[in-house]
Amino acid sequence: DTAVSQTPKYLVTQMGNDKSIKCEQNLGHDTMYWYKQDSKKFLKIMFSYNNKELIINETVPNRFSPKSPDKAHLNLHINSLELGDSAVYFCASSKAVSDTVHDEQFFGPGTRLTVL
Amino acid sequence: QKEVEQNSGPLSVPEGAIASLNCTYSDRGSQSFFWYRQYSGKSPELIMFIYSNGDKEDGRFTAQLNKASQYVSLLIRDSQPSDSATYLCAVIPFTGGFKTIFGAGTRLFVKA
Numbered sequence: 001d002t003a004v005s006q007t008p009k010y011l012v013t014q015m016g017n018d019k020s021i022k023c024e025q026n027l028g029h030d031t032m033y034w035y036k037q038d039s040k041k042f043l044k045i046m047f048s049y050n051n052k053e054l055i056i057n058e059t060v061p062n063r064f065s066p067k068s069p070d071k072a073h074l075n076l077h078i079n080s081l082e083l084g085d086s087a088v089y090f091c092a093s094s095k096a097v098s099d100t101v102h103d104e105q106f107f108g109p110g111t112r113l114t115v116l
Numbered sequence: 117q118k119e120v121e122q123n124s125g126p127l128s129v130p131e132g133a134i135a136s137l138n139c140t141y142s143d144r145g146s147q148s149f150f151w152y153r154q155y156s157g158k159s160p161e162l163i164m165f166i167y168s169n170g171d172k173e174d175g176r177f178t179a180q181l182n183k184a185s186q187y188v189s190l191l192i193r194d195s196q197p198s199d200s201a202t203y204l205c206a207v208i209p210f211t212g213g214f215k216t217i218f219g220a221g222t223r224l225f226v227k228a
Binding site: 041 | 165202214
């Protein structure tokens, strides 16, 4: 029973292409996140969604567009991929039902994106 | 100044020793503090969380929080080779709401 799943696990593509990463959680959580982890292992939040509503958008380029069709899913579409987009992208979820409730986050296995 | 700072390490300790991992944060109003462990090639997983000043113990792990000094630490007693990983300090700032800020992580090596 996978709690937070992501597809694909690996993604290798050329500069300029458009790609999507999908995330699903079966924990019944209200909040989902996208993080980028660069080569130095620094984990940086990109977006957070609560009940399908965008809450946090951390000055991410417009080429990145998240979409949450329902509470259990949060997808990430990336247009015009650049070399600097190469990283591991983690999806996560938490119970957090409001900004005053701070719960642990459960992470997906990550998607390693390589842009050539 | 980085919002959450950790010594990147690597920190190397012999098996059975106490490993001490430290973290400082800049937002004085931060309320929630977490330690995540990340094995190479894997995703982060929660080790401990702490909300109040003082110590919190869970098995071989102890988290310590000092809000006045804006400092949080993780002690690992009786360190095992399986503890070798990167430890990420995470803080939810006062204004962060649904935002969690991670430190860059400290790499720990436990030598058998």
